[in-house]
Amino acid sequence: MTTINGRAAVLADYNEPFVTREFPVPTPEPGGIVVKIDVATVCGSDVHVWLGHLKDTTPITPPLILGHEMVGIVETLGDGAEFDSLGERIEVGDRIVWAHTPCGQCRECTIERQPQLCSKRYIAYLNDCSKPPYFTGSFAEYNYVVPRAGRLRVPDGVQSRWAAAGSCALRTVIKGAEVAGPIDFTDSIVIQGAGPLGLFATALLSTHNPRQLVVVGGPEDRLALAREWGATHTVSIADYPTATDRIERVQEITGGGADLAFEYAGAPGAVAEGIELVRRNGRYIVMGTLGGAPQSVDVAKIAHRGIRITGSMSGEIGNYRTALEFLDRFSERFDWDRMFGASYGLDDLAEAMDAMVSMREIKPVIVPGIRSSEPQQSATASTSAH
Missing domain, CATH: 3.40.50.720 (NAD(P)-binding Rossmann-like Domain)
Known part of the structure; x- marks a missing residue:
């Protein structure tokens, strides 16, 4: 079987330039999904990790592939991964968002039903990317959705960059209001x-x-x-x-x-x-x-x-769903595109990060398919409904 490789922007050490590397694209285990990243957006948490602000409070060890606001296009479904967290069928070519993975066995998960507070929660982009499945963060061409991660199909009326930002920033706001x-x-x-x-x-x-x-x-x-x-x-x-x-x-x-x-x-x-x-x-x-x-x-x-x-911190899969519904229902009332800046390729991730740090842009957009060193206007970002 021919091995397929994919590119990723890797953080080798804190506060250092990103390095573009290739990794083998994994074969999904039962319940897992391999996706091709359609669009990712930069979160303030990505910036904090890049600058080393969390290294004294969170056990994080580079190398890392940052990024956790994303929409992926389904490439390969593992056995038993044919449905999302709401029971809707997932097929190759569908756009999905997915969540961090709580342990499902602690007090916060099972009794209090607050899985976003799980101390054992698997947060993919904070894990060493030099080990399988490699594609832990969304600043890459591919990503791996682990078997127990919540996942949802993106509604056709929701553009990919909206859904990417909604999968972290908006779902966090939804939880806070709750x-x-x-x-x-x-x-x-x-x-x-x-x-x-x-x-x-x-x-x-x-x-x-x-x-x-x-x-x-x-x-x-x-x-x-x-x-x-x-x-x-x-x-x-x-x-x-x-x-x-x-x-x-x-x-x-x-x-x-x-x-x-x-x-x-x-x-x-x-x-x-x-x-x-x-x-x-x-x-x-x-x-x-x-x-x-x-x-x-x-x-x-x-x-x-x-x-x-x-x-309040983060949110759970139900908050993701509410975020997607909010983006869809109120897209005529609120011009969501006003939130987004230019689109950058993987080779220009540091420039995108700097655009957020300097507050030149509210939400820089990462499109892995862009190979030019020049950022493109946000209107050219991949926003089609698949």
Whole structure:
């Protein structure tokens, strides 16, 4: 049997240039699927891993193939992999998204039914790519969907780059809104951060028609998009450069503080500031701070004001499905293409990463088939429905 090889952008060491390498494409075991990557998008988590921000808190050992926001076109189905997590048939040529793989045997998985909190969860792109099945991350021509991973067909009306971003950023936002509890038209809501999470959250929460929806962040082009997608007010970190300034402005807008706030910023001091943005008995959902140095928080204010703080991270396969449905149903209300920047090939991954770090682009797009060293405009990304 002839061995087929595929290319991948490999991180050999932290904060180093990516190296394009070839690996043999695996034969799927029962329940497994080999896909050809149609489109991948860059997530902030990919940047953090690349720069070594998580190496002291997460057991990660290069070499790595980063990338976990993707849509794959089914190439080969292992025995028993003919159906997705909803029982819909999967065939060669279909587009799918897939999830990290919880162990299914711990308290979080089985009793609490919160598999995204499983401490033994298999997160493919954080594993050594020098060992089979090699194609662990989505910044590659191929990817391997392990047998127990949740997987879903992408609806025909959802473009591939939308679904790729939805498979991480939007499903994380969906989960955060779920853990926040009831949200209705009487609520004042504050969103910290105007990156992919904050913008997707703006769109999602605007459909609840809250009394006020305030986005705190920058730069201005992202705040303009937030207003287009439903923010009633925006607070620019350029116009209000200190935490005190922003807190006073939000309290002025909301009449004393938000009923509910979401932290998507991940910036130093964001949580301490966020506690000041909510009213007494308010709710605060922390989602954006997944690493970095410890932050100083005035704990007494939490107790005295009865603030309810909940952490939320990632999501499970049901949240993926809701994300896909949201993208499909609201594609006329929200111009999802506004989220995406240029399309880059594997050889230009570092440039795509830099575009995200520098905030030149909200979501750079990786299309493995691009071989040119020049990034292409996002309209040329692979977005067809297969």
